[in-house]
Amino acid sequence: xxxxxQSPDFLTVSPGERATIxxxxxxxxxxxxxxxxxxxWYQQKPGQPPKLLIxxxxxxxxxxxxxxxxxxxxxxxxxTISSLQAEDVAVYYCQHYYSTPFxxxxxxxxxxx
Amino acid sequence: xxxxxxxxxxxxKPGATVRISCTVSEHPFTDYFIQWVRQAPGKGLEWMxxxxxxxxxxxxxxxxxxxxxxxxxxxxxxxxxxLHSLRSEDxxxxxxxxxxxxxxxxxxxxxxxxxxxxS
Numbered sequence: 230x231x232x233x234x235q236s237p238d239f240l241t242v243s244p245g246e247r248a249t250i251x252x253x254x255x256x257x258x259x260x261x262x263x264x265x266x267x268x269x270w271y272q273q274k275p276g277q278p279p280k281l282l283i284x285x286x287x288x289x290x291x292x293x294x295x296x297x298x299x300x301x302x303x304x305x306x307x308x309t310i311s312s313l314q315a316e317d318v319a320v321y322y323c324q325h326y327y328s329t330p331f332x333x334x335x336x337x338x339x340x341x342x
Numbered sequence: 343x344x345x346x347x348x349x350x351x352x353x354x355k356p357g358a359t360v361r362i363s364c365t366v367s368e369h370p371f372t373d374y375f376i377q378w379v380r381q382a383p384g385k386g387l388e389w390m391x392x393x394x395x396x397x398x399x400x401x402x403x404x405x406x407x408x409x410x411x412x413x414x415x416x417x418x419x420x421x422x423x424x425l426h427s428l429r430s431e432d433x434x435x436x437x438x439x440x441x442x443x444x445x446x447x448x449x450x451x452x453x454x455x456x457x458x459x460x461s
Binding site: 267269271273278279280281284285290322324326327328329330331332333334335336 | 377379386387388389392401403404437439441445446447448449451452453454
């Protein structure tokens with residue numbers, strides 16, 4: 230099974246500042262046949278289901294603000310929130326969908342300073 | 343946008359079976375794979391399995407191999423998750439989600455169903 234790790238566990242950022250979340254997979258999630266990284270990012274707010282933010286590691290889901298950016302390839306990925314807003318307070322999860330089981334990272338909780 | 347509506351909170355005793363339904367608003371229902379994910383109280387997300395409603399083929403996480411049954415009623419645009427031999431550690435919120443393909447991101451999610459297992 231592919232193990233997903235995230236860092237940091239918690240992140241406290243001032244409004245308007247940048248937030249950076251890292252995600253690492255225990256093996257590459259890049260399919261060389263189509264050059265796609267099978268990696269997604271989700272945002273989960275309390276009492277709500279997860280919401281898809283980024284897929285194929287760097288494609289922003291429709292309606293997601295452009296302050297959210299996904300990057301990386303192979304085994305190392307990053308979600309960047311360029312200018313943190315109050316409504317971005319949430320837990321962020323990375324997930325691979327390269328092969329079953331489609332494991333999630335443990336999550337990073339983002340709070341406002 | 344696809345809407346997924348799940349059945350309500352359920353309370354079960356250890357050893358029982360719980361069935362959760364997930365009704366998809368968009369047609370055709372068979373255009374989507376249905377993914378199942380759970381979240382124990384205060385914990386992270388755990389993938390359980392997936393179902394292709396078109397042919398009924400499912401893939402379960404090894405952890406749930408013998409206890410999880412995924413099915414669908416295409417005439418009702420509804421998927422079902424049956425978890426058997428419940429134990430207290432199965433207490434969690436269970437989510438269904440859709441993906442366009444077997445190996446694809448989870449686009450739309452149900453609201454979640456709380457299952458509480460207690461004697």
